Amino acid sequence: MGLLTNLRDSISRVTDGLFAADEPKRIGIYGPPNAGKTTLANRIARDWTGDAVGPESHIPHETRRARRKENVEIERNGRKVTIDIVDTPGVTTKVDYKEFLDHDMEKDDAVRRSREATEGVAEAMHWLREDVDGVIYVLDSTTDPFTQVNTMLIGIIESQDLPALILANKTDLPGSDVQQIANAFPQHETIPLSALEGDNMDEVYTKIAEYFG
Amino acid sequence: MPGPKANVDAADDPDDGDDGVRIDMISGARMEGLTTMEKIRLILDGVRDGNIVILEEGLSPDEESRLIEVTMTEISPDDFTGIEIETYPKAEAGDQSFLDKLMGRESTQKLTVIGPANRIETLHKDENLISTLVSRK
Numbered sequence: 001m002g003l004l005t006n007l008r009d010s011i012s013r014v015t016d017g018l019f020a021a022d023e024p025k026r027i028g029i030y031g032p033p034n035a036g037k038t039t040l041a042n043r044i045a046r047d048w049t050g051d052a053v054g055p056e057s058h059i060p061h062e063t064r065r066a067r068r069k070e071n072v073e074i075e076r077n078g079r080k081v082t083i084d085i086v087d088t089p090g091v092t093t094k095v096d097y098k099e100f101l102d103h104d105m106e107k108d109d110a111v112r113r114s115r116e117a118t119e120g121v122a123e124a125m126h127w128l129r130e131d132v133d134g135v136i137y138v139l140d141s142t143t144d145p146f147t148q149v150n151t152m153l154i155g156i157i158e159s160q161d162l163p164a165l166i167l168a169n170k171t172d173l174p175g176s177d178v179q180q181i182a183n184a185f186p187q188h189e190t191i192p193l194s195a196l197e198g199d200n201m202d203e204v205y206t207k208i209a210e211y212f213g
Numbered sequence: 214m215p216g217p218k219a220n221v222d223a224a225d226d227p228d229d230g231d232d233g234v235r236i237d238m239i240s241g242a243r244m245e246g247l248t249t250m251e252k253i254r255l256i257l258d259g260v261r262d263g264n265i266v267i268l269e270e271g272l273s274p275d276e277e278s279r280l281i282e283v284t285m286t287e288i289s290p291d292d293f294t295g296i297e298i299e300t301y302p303k304a305e306a307g308d309q310s311f312l313d314k315l316m317g318r319e320s321t322q323k324l325t326v327i328g329p330a331n332r333i334e335t336l337h338k339d340e341n342l343i344s345t346l347v348s349r350k
Contacts, residue, residue, distance in 0.1 A: 093281055094295030094330035095288055111290045122285040125278050146338055148299050152277045159274035 033090025089120035
């Protein structure tokens with residue numbers, strides 16, 4: 001009886017493993033507002049599926065709901081990795097609707113946008129604790145990476161033992177400083193790119209296959 | 214069990230009615246034994262009253278994640294715009310003993326400053342120094 005039970009458990013583990021290997025990994029794209037997360041998500045989705053994930057904007061909190069693009073198949077060096085891309089709202093600890101008024105927005109629209117933004121950030125935090133298998137952390141390489149949100153989020157990601165790829169975005173802009181990001185998070189590999197221009201995407205895809213395959 | 218509230222009695226509250234800045238320095242011992250939500254309420258109740266809260270030993274990453282989540286649910290226009298929080302960047306994992314790593318025990322001891330987003334502004338931050346400007350109400 002015990003032998004049969006052990007055999008059944010072994011078979012179950014093997015079949016579970018086979019199915020788990022086939023299931024797409026949910027990869028969350030995280031980072032502070034305006035780092036270029038949606039631009040990156042769109043770049044990846046367009047390159048491999050032909051579709052976009054969502055609208056891009058220079059106004060903070062354009063993405064206010066986590067958006068998922070499923071079954072994105074990335075092939076690299078004969079290796080295929082299937083991922084679900086989860087584009088998340090920029091994480092912050094504060095949202096003031098008055099900041100949106102500077103972007104030619106009426107108060108009602110600004111209040112609604114800020115309310116949606118807070119709900120989106122709360123949702124993104126929940127996803128990070130419960131529902132992602134890996135993280136692409138996007139930073140604007142023209143800004144100081146030593147912020148509390150970055151420190152906390154990297155700490156949260158590390159505490160969950162999630163594989164994390166740090167991308168230093170916006171290398172096409174003057175003032176881009178990739179080394180500053182590498183120095184801020186020396187425990188992780190930092191990959192430079194311009195999601196907007198598509199610069200260095202080859203290396204990004206190679207690393208995605210390596211980290212999440 | 215006494216509640217986690219850090220506030221002093223209203224009659225003794227020096228922040229009541231004047232324009233000073235009240236700072237609650239909460240020891241690690243005071244936080245020990247509180248549940249995650251009790252810690253978050255202790256912090257957010259103080260911050261929403263306009264106080265600066267300093268935690269001797271900080272929060273774990275999971276507690277920080279939940280603090281952000283709860284803060285987001287409490288933000289409301291013209292009332293509460295969120296929190297400013299500062300800690301030193303995480304110390305290298307070398308601070309933890311092998312046994313702590315093996316048992317999954319996280320070292321969360323890091324001085325943490327939390328205040329209302331509309332009253333506290335970080336001027337400078339690096340591995341060894343956090344300089345903040347606290348404004349009156």
